[in-house]
Amino acid sequence: MTEYKKIITNKGLGFVFLEDDNLTITSTKISQAVAGSTAPTTGAWYDSDNNIIKYYSSGSMTLTGMSLPIAIIDRTNDTLNQIFNHCGWLGASCFVLEGVKCLSPDGRNADGSLKNKVITTINSIDAAFAANTNGYMRIQPDGSVDTTSISRTTTVESFGNLPVISDNTLNIAYVKEDNQYYYYWVTRGITEWTPIDFGCVGFLITDVDKKPTVEFNIRQPISIMDTGNPMIPNIDGQWVNVNVQLVDNVTYPTTEDLTYDLSNILPNDNNNYEILLVGSVITGSTSGDDVTLGVQSDILNGHYSSCICGARTRTNSTVYSYGTVILPISTSRNLYVKHSSTYEGTFTLRIVGYRRIGTNN
Numbered sequence: 001m002t003e004y005k006k007i008i009t010n011k012g013l014g015f016v017f018l019e020d021d022n023l024t025i026t027s028t029k030i031s032q033a034v035a036g037s038t039a040p041t042t043g044a045w046y047d048s049d050n051n052i053i054k055y056y057s058s059g060s061m062t063l064t065g066m067s068l069p070i071a072i073i074d075r076t077n078d079t080l081n082q083i084f085n086h087c088g089w090l091g092a093s094c095f096v097l098e099g100v101k102c103l104s105p106d107g108r109n110a111d112g113s114l115k116n117k118v119i120t121t122i123n124s125i126d127a128a129f130a131a132n133t134n135g136y137m138r139i140q141p142d143g144s145v146d147t148t149s150i151s152r153t154t155t156v157e158s159f160g161n162l163p164v165i166s167d168n169t170l171n172i173a174y175v176k177e178d179n180q181y182y183y184y185w186v187t188r189g190i191t192e193w194t195p196i197d198f199g200c201v202g203f204l205i206t207d208v209d210k211k212p213t214v215e216f217n218i219r220q221p222i223s224i225m226d227t228g229n230p231m232i233p234n235i236d237g238q239w240v241n242v243n244v245q246l247v248d249n250v251t252y253p254t255t256e257d258l259t260y261d262l263s264n265i266l267p268n269d270n271n272n273y274e275i276l277l278v279g280s281v282i283t284g285s286t287s288g289d290d291v292t293l294g295v296q297s298d299i300l301n302g303h304y305s306s307c308i309c310g311a312r313t314r315t316n317s318t319v320y321s322y323g324t325v326i327l328p329i330s331t332s333r334n335l336y337v338k339h340s341s342t343y344e345g346t347f348t349l350r351i352v353g354y355r356r357i358g359t360n361n
Contacts, residue, residue, distance in 0.1 A: 014073055016071040016073055017053065033045075041058065041059050042057050042058060043056060053067070069088055069089075087100065102138075102199035103118060114179050121143050134150045135147050138199055138201065153173065154171075154173045158176070158267065159182075165184045170183065181195070237358075240353060242352065243352055244265050245348075249282070252347050253337060257337060260335040261333060263333045271331070271359060273329050273356055274326050274354060275353070276324065279295075279350070280323075282311075288314075289344040290312035291344060294307050294308070295335060296337075297329050309321040
C-alpha cells in the first residue's frame with residue numbers, strides 16, 4: 001500500500017488531495033478550490049469538461065493527476081474537520097464516487113413490508129448545487145448524480161394528500177402509504193405527480209457564512225435493506241376524527257344480520273382499520289323486553305361479535321343503554337349487526353373515528 005506523507009503549512013481551512021505524480025499529498029485553501037470550465041489563477045481546479053483535477057499557481061498549471069479531495073483540515077487549530085468517504089464537494093460541485101450504492105423506495109411487498117431497489121453510480125461524477133441551499137445528494141436511475149433542495153421536497157401520508165403545485169420548479173414528494181417518491185416539474189412537461197427513483201447518498205449543507213459540508217448519514221424517510229423476509233405491517237396509523245351516523249333508532253333485526261358498507265367512510269387501500277363505534281339501544285315497553293347491540297366484522301372470520309351495550313326492562317316502560325367499542329374492519333369494509341329472534345327494541349350506531357392497523361396477512 002502506498003503511504004502518502006506531507007507537512008501541511010497552509011493556515012485556515014483547506015482541502016487535502018492525493019497527488020499521484022509525486023506519491024504525496026497536497027492541500028489548498030477552500031477559497032482557492034473551484035470547479036467548472038474556467039481555471040483559477042491560483043488553487044485547485046476540477047476541470048469538469050475533462051473530468052480531471054489540476055493545480056494552478058500564478059496562472060500556470062503546476063500539478064495534474066490529483067485526486068478528488070479526501071478531507072478538510074484546519075491548520076489554524078490543527079484539526080481534521082471532515083473526511084470525504086464516498087462523496088464530497090469542491091467549489092460549487094458535489095461528487096459521488098464510482099460504485100456507490102443506495103436504496104430507493106420501490107413500493108411494498110405482497111405482505112405489506114417495505115420494498116426498495118438498489119441504484120449504483122457508474123463513474124466519478126459531479127453535480128452543481130445552489131449556494132446557500134440545503135439539499136439531498138441523490139443518484140438517478142442512470143447512475144448520474146443530482147442535487148435537490150430540501151425546500152422542494154415533502155412527505156405525505158397518502159397519494160391523495162399530495163399538494164397542488166402552482167409553480168414551474170421541480171417538486172419531489174415521498175408518499176408513506178405507497179413507499180414511493182413522486183415528482184412534478186412543469187418546465188419538463190411533468191404536469192401530474194409521477195413516480196421517480198430517489199436514492200439519497202448524502203445531505204448537503206450550505207450557509208451564507210460557511211462553506212458547504214456533506215453529511216454521510218442517509219436522511220431519506222426509507223433506507224432499509226429489502227431482505228425478502230416478512231416484516232411487521234405498519235401499525236402506526238393516527239386516529240382520524242369523523243362523525244358519521246350509520247343508523248338512528250332502527251328496529252333491531254330478528255331474522256338476519258344487517259350489513260353496512262363502510263367503503264365511503266374508510267380509505268380505499270389494502271390496509272385494515274380500527275373504528276371507534278358509539279351505540280345505544282332502547283328496549284320495548286313490555287316488562288322483560290331486552291335488546292343487546294352486537295357488532296362483527298370479517299377480520300375475525302365471523303365467529304365473534306362485540307357487545308356495545310344492552311338493556312332489559314322490568315317494568316312496562318322503555319330502558320336506555322349506551323356504550324362504545326373499538327372494532328377491526330377488514331378490506332371488505334363490511335360491518336355487521338348481529339340479529340336475535342328474542343330481542344325487542346331499537347338501536348342507534350355512529351362512527352366517531354378510525355385508524356390504520358396494517359394488513360391481516
